[in-house]
């Protein structure tokens with residue numbers, strides 16, 4: 001997998017912004033449930049305060065999906081945003097029971113480089129929809145109920161619909 005290295009020493013104090021574009025192949029996302037169309041684009045924002053870094057990632061990409069109801073194939077763009085803190089140094093010993101949310105979201109790095117690729121890959125994986133729908137109103141047409149009670153004028157339309165599908 002390719003690396004997307006953040007060079008901590010080279011970041012200026014305050015806000016730093018970057019854009020990075022990856023392919024599904026580079027992030028080992030070729031064999032997931034739905035193929036990715038085009039590139040995976042990430043906006044990276046790092047706010048540096050001494051050796052503390054607040055990192056925000058906004059990743060955009062398009063899945064080629066299959067509707068779980070009508071089986072229509074369609075492309076849909078997704079966006080995932082995430083934020084975490086990065087600190088240089090060893091993981092502090094936090095007594096059990098003292099762990100707060102702020103500690104869970106803080107990652108520690110010993111060197112001067114941090115690879116963002118696994119985090120971006122995770123953003124894509126967590127966005128895979130369980131039951132994609134081509135539209136909110138998508139329904140599976142049902143022919144076995146209520147057809148007899150239907151106005152006969154609908155019959156031709158139903159046949160036409162069957163041909164189109």
Ligand SMILES: [Zn+2]
Pocket residue numbers: 067068069070071072133134135138139
């Ligand atoms: Zn559908």
